[in-house]
Amino acid sequence: MMITEPDAAFLAELTGLAGPSEDLASLRARLAAEAEREGLLDVAYRTVSTPAGDLLVAATPRGVLKVAWPTEDPDVVLEMLAGQVSPRVLHAPARLDQAARELDEYFAGRRRVFGVDLDFRLAHGFRRTVLDHLPDIGYGSTASYAQVAAASGRPAAVRAVGTACARNPLPVLVPCHRVIRSDGTLGQYAGGAEVKRILLDLEAA
Amino acid sequence: MPPFEQIVTEHGAAVLRVCRAMLPPADADDAWSETFLAALRAYPELPPGSNVRAWLATIAHRKAIDRHRAAARAPVPAGALPDRPSPHGIPTEPDTGLWAAVRALPTKQRGAVAYHYLADLPYAEVGRLLGTSEAAARRSAADGVAALRRSYAGQETS
Numbered sequence: 001m002m003i004t005e006p007d008a009a010f011l012a013e014l015t016g017l018a019g020p021s022e023d024l025a026s027l028r029a030r031l032a033a034e035a036e037r038e039g040l041l042d043v044a045y046r047t048v049s050t051p052a053g054d055l056l057v058a059a060t061p062r063g064v065l066k067v068a069w070p071t072e073d074p075d076v077v078l079e080m081l082a083g084q085v086s087p088r089v090l091h092a093p094a095r096l097d098q099a100a101r102e103l104d105e106y107f108a109g110r111r112r113v114f115g116v117d118l119d120f121r122l123a124h125g126f127r128r129t130v131l132d133h134l135p136d137i138g139y140g141s142t143a144s145y146a147q148v149a150a151a152s153g154r155p156a157a158v159r160a161v162g163t164a165c166a167r168n169p170l171p172v173l174v175p176c177h178r179v180i181r182s183d184g185t186l187g188q189y190a191g192g193a194e195v196k197r198i199l200l201d202l203e204a205a
Numbered sequence: 206m207p208p209f210e211q212i213v214t215e216h217g218a219a220v221l222r223v224c225r226a227m228l229p230p231a232d233a234d235d236a237w238s239e240t241f242l243a244a245l246r247a248y249p250e251l252p253p254g255s256n257v258r259a260w261l262a263t264i265a266h267r268k269a270i271d272r273h274r275a276a277a278r279a280p281v282p283a284g285a286l287p288d289r290p291s292p293h294g295i296p297t298e299p300d301t302g303l304w305a306a307v308r309a310l311p312t313k314q315r316g317a318v319a320y321h322y323l324a325d326l327p328y329a330e331v332g333r334l335l336g337t338s339e340a341a342a343r344r345s346a347a348d349g350v351a352a353l354r355r356s357y358a359g360q361e362t363s
Contacts, residue, residue: 010354013303014322024217027234031213031241040245043208082208087249089208 032092042086045078046093048100050107051202052195055172057096057103060085063117064099066169069191084122103172109205112139114173122169126157130164137178140203144182166190172199209248212257213241219324220261226307226319227269236272240265259330262320266334306357313337314349321346 035041043065045058053070056077065085068077082089093100098116105111113135123131133151137143143151149161165176171190177199181187189196220240224233243264251260307318313335320331321342332342 010350014307014318014350014353023234024221027221027237028213028217030238031245034238034242035245038242038246040242045210078208078210082206087206087209088245090210090213090245 028091032090033094035088035090036092036095040088041090041092041095042088043081044090044092044095045081046091046096046100047074048096048103050103052107052191052198055103057099058089059095059099060119060121061095062119062121064096064170064173065119066122067171067173069171069195071190071192099173106172107202109202116173118170118173120170123164123167126152126154126160127164127167129153130161131168131170131174131176134165134168134174134176134178137175139175142178142180142200145179145187146182148179162187178203206249206251206253209245212244212248212261216258216261217241219258220265222323223262223265223319224269225304226315226323227265228272229308230304232272232276236265236268239268243268256330258324259326259334262324262326262330262334266316266320303353303357306353309356310349310352313341313345314352317342317345318349318353322350 032041032044036044039061041061043058043060045056048055048057055070056066056068056072056074057064058066058068058077058081066077066081068074078089102111102114102116106114120128120131129152130148133148136151137148145158145161145165146155148165149155149157152161154160161179165179166188168174168176168190171177177189177196179187186193186196186200217237221233221237224236224240227233228236240261244261251257307315310318316335317331320326320334321328326334328339328342328346331346332339335342335345337345
């Protein structure tokens with residue numbers, strides 16, 4: 001028996017039966033809402049536009065987990081979260097409404113302290129200790145790496161403070177941009193030196 | 206393991222095609238949602254190297270069967286019912302054309318067409334889903350496409 005291959009045009013019509021893409025977009029939004037309700041949304045993320053570029057912001061049910069600068073590849077960030085936290089990762093903006101609103105207010109110069117819950121599970125040991133001390137540096141002021149090392153209980157660990165700031169999973173929300181060099185120069189920043197300047201200028205205004 | 210969002214991006218459209226081939230429009234969207242919610246629940250335990258498309262098609266296949274069974278069990282209403290808004294809203298698409306022709310195929314042919322041509326699964330997987338051999342799945346798909354060409358072409362010219 002011979003089976004004839006169906007002709008290409010007919011097959012294209014058959015496989016083109018996708019339905020409008022807006023159907024898929026609304027189904028994906030519904031999936032995110034149902035996943036949240038069922039307790040299956042381990043990591044929700046969205047992007048937040050700011051004058052310093054688009055931030056990728058991710059949260060567990062406990063709080064905001066990660067803020068990523070445009071210098072980080074979003075696919076790599078999401079893969080890291082899938083590996084280190086849970087592969088149940090979905091684009092689900094609703095959980096990040098408060099974080100997005102507070103970031104908007106901060107970049108508009110209308111907010112000095114963040115109130116959104118944070119999840120620090122991506123920072124461990126001394127790096128976590130350093131992050132705990134950063135909110136002590138108030139809006140509009142700065143501290144040196146050496147001062148933060150002393151406040152964190154290890155005055156000699158100046159380089160380790162630099163590493164803790166560079167790997168801060170929650171930049172802006174945890175103000176590592178307020179840590180500068182003892183000579184007054186800005187030093188490095190994960191989001192780029194020019195972004196550090198934007199944040200400090202914003203807070204100085 | 207890739208983030209689940211990536212699984213939805215890569216396979217969401219194919220699973221929606223399968224659901225629409227197997228179920229009427231109002232049920233298809235619900236089956237898609239149930240499929241991906243069940244997949245999200247089980248995803249962390251999915252063995253590495255699994256064929257994700259086939260795994261999703263298996264879940265969608267079961268959801269479609271569940272819905273067919275539920276529809277068969279549902280009591281037929283006697284007498285007139287009061288008008289009320291449908292919980293499903295306005296169907297996104299009238300039940301006509303090629304979709305309706307696919308849904309009107311005999312079960313095995315419809316499954317073979319959906320899983321091979323709409324979900325792009327190899328015939329070995331299609332056979333496993335339909336409980337037949339790879340060769341039988343290949344024949345069902347060919348028969349299904351031939352039947353579609355006859356019925357759908359007939360519709361267009363009539």
